[in-house]
Amino acid sequence: MEINLKRIIGALALSLLAFAGPASASDRLQVVASFSILGDMVRQVTGDLADVATIVGPDADAHLYQPNTADAKAVAGADIVFVNGLGFETWSDALINNAGGDASVIVATGGVEPILVDGEIDPHAWNALTNGVIYVENIAAAMAAADAGNADAYKANAASYIAKLRALHAGAADRFGSLPEGGRTVVTAHDAFGYLADSYGLNFLAPVGIDTEAEPSASELAALIAHLKETGAGALFVENITSPALIEQISKETGLKIGGRLFSDALSERGGPATSYVAMFEHNLGAIMTALQDSGN
Numbered sequence: 001m002e003i004n005l006k007r008i009i010g011a012l013a014l015s016l017l018a019f020a021g022p023a024s025a026s027d028r029l030q031v032v033a034s035f036s037i038l039g040d041m042v043r044q045v046t047g048d049l050a051d052v053a054t055i056v057g058p059d060a061d062a063h064l065y066q067p068n069t070a071d072a073k074a075v076a077g078a079d080i081v082f083v084n085g086l087g088f089e090t091w092s093d094a095l096i097n098n099a100g101g102d103a104s105v106i107v108a109t110g111g112v113e114p115i116l117v118d119g120e121i122d123p124h125a126w127n128a129l130t131n132g133v134i135y136v137e138n139i140a141a142a143m144a145a146a147d148a149g150n151a152d153a154y155k156a157n158a159a160s161y162i163a164k165l166r167a168l169h170a171g172a173a174d175r176f177g178s179l180p181e182g183g184r185t186v187v188t189a190h191d192a193f194g195y196l197a198d199s200y201g202l203n204f205l206a207p208v209g210i211d212t213e214a215e216p217s218a219s220e221l222a223a224l225i226a227h228l229k230e231t232g233a234g235a236l237f238v239e240n241i242t243s244p245a246l247i248e249q250i251s252k253e254t255g256l257k258i259g260g261r262l263f264s265d266a267l268s269e270r271g272g273p274a275t276s277y278v279a280m281f282e283h284n285l286g287a288i289m290t291a292l293q294d295s296g297n
């Protein structure tokens with residue numbers, strides 16, 4: 001008798017849980033992230049407790065993105081839309097306003113100390129791991145507020161993820177700290193690594209500004225090439241989201257070798273070396289370190 005009663009109570013509790021919790025996929029929180037790097041951070045926090053869609057996918061340029069009807073549909077059906085902010089997604093306000101729906105829009109960079117490049121706010125704040133921690137804290141707070149039943153899980157996921165980011169940052173600070181002062185110059189296609197440069201005392205130069213839309217004038221490019229010839233610095237990199245043509249030209253004219261490819265504004269496609277924010281950082285830091293050591297300046 002007693003066993004049966006326990007069974008009945010157990011079954012009742014289970015059905016109550018099923019009733020209160022997400023009964024089908026459509027009851028799960030619908031979350032949209034504006035670009036691939038942010039999408040990965042959100043997934044690290046949600047695990048499989050929410051459905052996460054990303055607007056600008058791997059290897060794509062979020063500066064120049066043009067939203068389509070599928071993006072509008074995703075935003076219209078979303079509970080939360082995460083954006084980077086700091087002027088990165090020039091298209092996101094129009095997309096969100098035109099899509100309709102009642103999603104909360106969360107700016108992941110809330111609380112980040114922005115840096116300026118030529119007087120403009122640099123939006124690439126994720127390129128400092130210390131800022132990545134702030135993104136994750138903002139994501140976890142927003143998820144916990146929107147889905148209180150899973151708040152503890154989001155917070156636990158965020159805490160272990162943040163521990164990983166902090167460990168990666170501490171290791172990188174150690175390694176870059178050992179580089180000589182004169183051997184810290186890196187050239188990339190567009191100015192996407194100001195926050196990384198500040199994190200580890202590196203010097204990044206780029207023929208294009210913080211926005212991929214701009215093109216360098218012939219005189220700006222000539223000045224950069226002359227500077228590189230004169231100083232004999234450093235490590236040259238192509239990027240996954242921009243054409244390699246400019247960097248190839250600089251390599252040809254300076255004799256500096258291209259040290260590989262950096263992932264600045266987007267993750268790599270599946271099977272690539274940067275399919276997550278952590279993998280992207282490990283790849284970029286490793287490639288920069290190797291190239292700087294090889295350039296021997």
Ligand SMILES: [Zn+2]
Pocket residue numbers: 063124190191192210211212264265
């Ligand atoms: Zn960029």
